[in-house]
Amino acid sequence: MDSCEPNSHIVESQFYSGGYTTSEARKIFCDRYRYQRWLDVEAALALAQADLGIIPAWAAKNINEKAHLCYINLDAVKEGLKVSSHSLLPLLGALQQACDDDAGQFIHFGATTQDIQDTAQSLEIRDVLTIVTRDLRAITQQVMELAERCTDIVTIGRTHCQYALPMTLGLKMAVWLDELWRNMERLAALRERVLVSQLFGGVGTMDAFAEKGFALLDKFSQRLGLAPPLTAWHASRDRIAEFLSTMALISGTLAKIADEIRCLARDETGELEEPFQMGKIGSSTMPHKRNPEMCEQAVVLARLIKANAGLGFEGMINEHERDYRAVRMEWVTVTDTSLFVCGLLSMMKAILKDLIIHEHRIRQNVDQAATLISTEALMFFLGEAIGKQTAHQIIYETAMKAKETNQPLLDLLMVRKEIAGKFKREDLEKTIDPANHVGMSQELTRRTIDHVKEKLSTTGTITERERVCPLSEKDSRCNAQ
Amino acid sequence: MPAHPIDYQINQTVFSTVELTQIFDEKARYQRWLDFEAALAKVQGELGVIPQEAAEEIGRKAKLELLDLESVHEGYQHSRNSLMPLLSGLRRACAKGHGEYVHYGATTQDVIDTAEILEVRATVTILYRDLRVLESICLKLAGNHRTTPMVARTHGQQALPTTLGLKVVIWLSEIRRHIERLKHIFPRIAVGQLSGAVGTMAALGPQAMKIANGTLNLLGLEYSRVAWHNSRDNIGELASIFSLLVATLAKIANEIFQLQKTEIAELIEPAPAGSVASSTMPHKKNPVICQRVVALSRHVRSLTGTIIESMAHEHERDGRCLWSEWLAVPQLCIYTGTALQYMLDVTSGLEVRSDRMLANLHLQKNLITSEWLLFRLSGTIGKMRSLEKLHELSNKATDTGISFKEVVMNDPEIGSLLGREEMACLDQPEKYLGHAVQIVEQAIEDIEKKRELDPKTLGETDGQL
Numbered sequence: 049m050d051s052c053e054p055n056s057h058i059v060e061s062q063f064y065s066g067g068y069t070t071s072e073a074r075k076i077f078c079d080r081y082r083y084q085r086w087l088d089v090e091a092a093l094a095l096a097q098a099d100l101g102i103i104p105a106w107a108a109k110n111i112n113e114k115a116h117l118c119y120i121n122l123d124a125v126k127e128g129l130k131v132s133s134h135s136l137l138p139l140l141g142a143l144q145q146a147c148d149d150d151a152g153q154f155i156h157f158g159a160t161t162q163d164i165q166d167t168a169q170s171l172e173i174r175d176v177l178t179i180v181t182r183d184l185r186a187i188t189q190q191v192m193e194l195a196e197r198c199t200d201i202v203t204i205g206r207t208h209c210q211y212a213l214p215m216t217l218g219l220k221m222a223v224w225l226d227e228l229w230r231n232m233e234r235l236a237a238l239r240e241r242v243l244v245s246q247l248f249g250g251v252g253t254m255d256a257f258a259e260k261g262f263a264l265l266d267k268f269s270q271r272l273g274l275a276p277p278l279t280a281w282h283a284s285r286d287r288i289a290e291f292l293s294t295m296a297l298i299s300g301t302l303a304k305i306a307d308e309i310r311c312l313a314r315d316e317t318g319e320l321e322e323p324f325q326m327g328k329i330g331s332s333t334m335p336h337k338r339n340p341e342m343c344e345q346a347v348v349l350a351r352l353i354k355a356n357a358g359l360g361f362e363g364m365i366n367e368h369e370r371d372y373r374a375v376r377m378e379w380v381t382v383t384d385t386s387l388f389v390c391g392l393l394s395m396m397k398a399i400l401k402d403l404i405i406h407e408h409r410i411r412q413n414v415d416q417a418a419t420l421i422s423t424e425a426l427m428f429f430l431g432e433a434i435g436k437q438t439a440h441q442i443i444y445e446t447a448m449k450a451k452e453t454n455q456p457l458l459d460l461l462m463v464r465k466e467i468a469g470k471f472k473r474e475d476l477e478k479t480i481d482p483a484n485h486v487g488m489s490q491e492l493t494r495r496t497i498d499h500v501k502e503k504l505s506t507t508g509t510i511t512e513r514e515r516v517c518p519l520s521e522k523d524s525r526c527n528a529q
Numbered sequence: 530m531p532a533h534p535i536d537y538q539i540n541q542t543v544f545s546t547v548e549l550t551q552i553f554d555e556k557a558r559y560q561r562w563l564d565f566e567a568a569l570a571k572v573q574g575e576l577g578v579i580p581q582e583a584a585e586e587i588g589r590k591a592k593l594e595l596l597d598l599e600s601v602h603e604g605y606q607h608s609r610n611s612l613m614p615l616l617s618g619l620r621r622a623c624a625k626g627h628g629e630y631v632h633y634g635a636t637t638q639d640v641i642d643t644a645e646i647l648e649v650r651a652t653v654t655i656l657y658r659d660l661r662v663l664e665s666i667c668l669k670l671a672g673n674h675r676t677t678p679m680v681a682r683t684h685g686q687q688a689l690p691t692t693l694g695l696k697v698v699i700w701l702s703e704i705r706r707h708i709e710r711l712k713h714i715f716p717r718i719a720v721g722q723l724s725g726a727v728g729t730m731a732a733l734g735p736q737a738m739k740i741a742n743g744t745l746n747l748l749g750l751e752y753s754r755v756a757w758h759n760s761r762d763n764i765g766e767l768a769s770i771f772s773l774l775v776a777t778l779a780k781i782a783n784e785i786f787q788l789q790k791t792e793i794a795e796l797i798e799p800a801p802a803g804s805v806a807s808s809t810m811p812h813k814k815n816p817v818i819c820q821r822v823v824a825l826s827r828h829v830r831s832l833t834g835t836i837i838e839s840m841a842h843e844h845e846r847d848g849r850c851l852w853s854e855w856l857a858v859p860q861l862c863i864y865t866g867t868a869l870q871y872m873l874d875v876t877s878g879l880e881v882r883s884d885r886m887l888a889n890l891h892l893q894k895n896l897i898t899s900e901w902l903l904f905r906l907s908g909t910i911g912k913m914r915s916l917e918k919l920h921e922l923s924n925k926a927t928d929t930g931i932s933f934k935e936v937v938m939n940d941p942e943i944g945s946l947l948g949r950e951e952m953a954c955l956d957q958p959e960k961y962l963g964h965a966v967q968i969v970e971q972a973i974e975d976i977e978k979k980r981e982l983d984p985k986t987l988g989e990t991d992g993q994l
């Protein structure tokens with residue numbers, strides 16, 4: 049091995065990978081794990097074939113025993129890949145070498161390369177979904193708690209980046225929560241469709257397995273804990289496209305939350321702030337800076353993930369029965385999307401865990417904006433007596449004048465002939481108190497929380513398992529050698 | 530029955546301009562196809578490839594209003610060819626069987642591609658004109674505000690003082706580069722297509738080269754020497770330039786959108802008297818146009834993606850690529866030109882609230898000039914130590930609400946190193962402008978010089994090609 053081991057992809061960086069992914073996610077895609085997963089699939093195939101008498105039981109037993117990375121000559125595999133340009137055969141050749149007697153002759157019996165690689169990819173995706181489901185659940189829980197905590201905090205609702213109407217902070221978060229929950233539902237539906245095996249031979253006819261094909265598919269899938277599909281999906285990649293686009297939706301939701309926090313953290317607004325601890329540096333030359341860098345990074349990751357979703361759709365266009373131009377793209381897109389999405393989820397957990405809510409700034413902003421943001425309420429109040437459209441026109445003119453002349457809206461309104469003498473100033477003042485005009489904010493918040501809480505309580509969690517490097521001493525099979 | 534917002538007749542200019550939709554108008558496009566056929570016949574007549582009389586008759590009848598459009602329309606219902614029904618219409622319009630000499634040796638794609646070039650060229654002419662107007666508006670804006678102090682922001686957070694002029698000359702430098710890009714690509718794209726079915730010019734006969742040159746020259750174009758039926762890098766490049774251009778517009782629009790936030794309110798998109806922002810919130814003044822520009826830019830970028838993807842042709846011609854390009858190009862051109870028109874409106878009436886700029890500059894109680902202090906202290910205690918120290922003190926100021934100046938003056942380590950008098954600098958962030966004014970003036974001068982070298986127009990300006 050060269051003394052320089054290039055770690056050129058940012059997810060491999062010893063210094064920066066933390067901003068892009070987690071070590072937990074990197075383990076899934078480590079090429080040792082990947083090869084071991086392929087070997088696991090071959091072993092499952094051999095065992096299932098022995099059960100059905102397709103290959104001898106002694107051979108399957110031996111294949112299963114030797115289908116472990118510690119028996120494989122990886123240098124020979126590397127050399128073989130260079131010479132053969134085939135993505136699987138060199139590994140199978142090495143496995144054959146490792147097997148005793150003629151057992152190696154029964155490896156990969158009737159399967160096609162893509163059967164093995166696609167099945168292994170489903171196993172990869174299963175591992176990814178375990179992490180994603182766990183973290184998304186945690187985030188949903190976090191946002192639910194935040195929404196609960198902020199149910200009654202009156203804040204400013206904004207549209208077109210302009211102060212619009214009063215609302216509660218809890219409602220803003222309830223909208224996040226609702227979106228997060230829909231993503232949880234998407235994940236659950238996705239699992240059913242996506243986590244399937246592949247074992248249909250060269251062009252999907254199961255020719256080499258003859259009449260035992262269906263039984264073999266069932267046993268093989270069962271051993272790996274995947275569902276057996278009805279038919280081959282070698283050239284039918286909607287499952288992967290759905291995985292990639294669902295990950296893009298999830299990241300879209302998370303990035304939207306992160307970006308909202310970032311926007312509300314502007315010095316001029318100052319209502320929310322991502323967690324800060326002494327030692328976190330904003331700028332190398334402006335000592336005063338406190339930057340929402342985690343929130344920004346969340347947006348970065350979402351953009352990268354979104355780009356891969358597009359490639360997922362492209363990959364759906366396959367030619368004939370198999371098309372490597374589509375499949376090979378997935379080796380990059382599924383990997384990158386998975387790594388990034390896990391990084392994004394872990395970053396969001398950190399942001400939400402210690403999210404700073406500057407209640408005094410929120411109150412200050414609301415107080416200062418009271419007249420402006422309650423114009424709708426004012427319009428309905430005045431409208432009862434003088435007609436709503438007329439009220440809109442009067443308030444519009446007066447509000448524009450207030451803006452231009454920097455005078456209080458109420459002062460200007462009270463001297464207008466349509467208002468003076470007909471309305472009492474204190475009634476108008478009461479009308480514009482923002483706290484009186486948060487509409488159904490609290491009810492909507494509570495309703496959303498109750499809904500998600502109930503759903504969460506009836507949703508089971510997925511059991512996780514620890515990943516041990518197949519070449520490490522901790523791996524029991526490795527030690528048995 | 531306009532179903533696409535580009536063609537809306539009641540709300541006509543949301544996503545298009547009249548000038549641009551005229552270029553891509555269906556009838557204008559068919560007339561352009563007929564112009565190609567007339568030019569081809571004329572040259573072939575002169576060279577004796579077809580009878581002179583036929584060439585003249587084709588030239589006379591190659592006018593959309595002389596064709597029976599009902600039957601052309603009927604033809605399109607049945608034929609899957611994009612050109613044949615129109616050519617049949619022209620053939621039928623010609624007297625004495627002269628119509629048999631229509632489209633003599635050309636392929637459908639020769640006609641459509643050549644017309645597409647005329648369309649994109651007319652678009653570039655408009656974009657160049659408008660972009661130079663935008664440049665002159667921004668030059669004025671930058672000049673007027675070269676010393677207007679305001680907050681510069683990074684990570685959405687207040688960073689250091691700058692001037693509005695400096696912000697605008699950075700926009701200007703991008704705009705100038707786009708103008709140069711358009712100038713550069715304009716002659717390159719002005720090449721037509723006339724190479725026959727697979728680019729061998731087989732059916733054009735022995736005088737093929739002369740025919741191609743003559744026909745395309747009549748249309749104001751060059752001949753490409755070799756077919757580009759399956760070689761679309763020019764359109765891809767043009768689309769990329771459009772994307773770059775609109776991304777710049779969107780960046781400016783977004784900056785205005787952000788700076789119009791109620792809390793910031795430094796720049797305000799012009800609202801013509803009588804324009805109403807919200808149907809239910811009477812006080813609202815929204816940066817509507819800026820948002821439309823951002824929306825348009827997203828579409829332009831994705832259309833560019835489609836066009837670039839369409840470069841991957843199979844063999845000599847590939848309808849899958851062509852159709853996706855042909856569908857994308859009109860939208861690409863119209864959205865780009867519309868975004869540019871919008872930005873002319875926004876920048877020419879942009880409201881600059883220098884009072885708000887100054888107020889925001891003072892928002893953070895002299896924190897914003899922490900960099901000044903950093904370099905002031907570095908000479909004494911070293912830069913890294915100063916950074917560490919000031920970082921600690923500025924966070925203390927933020928968290929406690931005590932002014933940064935007080936916190937610094939009361940610090941046992943560095944308080945004594947600084948006189949109260951020099952610390953007064955912290956109270957005047959508008960003085961800490963670095964070389965902003967000089968940079969603005971130099972950039973303006975530089976761009977003015979480049980403007981003098983610009984041609985007045987690129988190609989014809991009337992858009993009637």
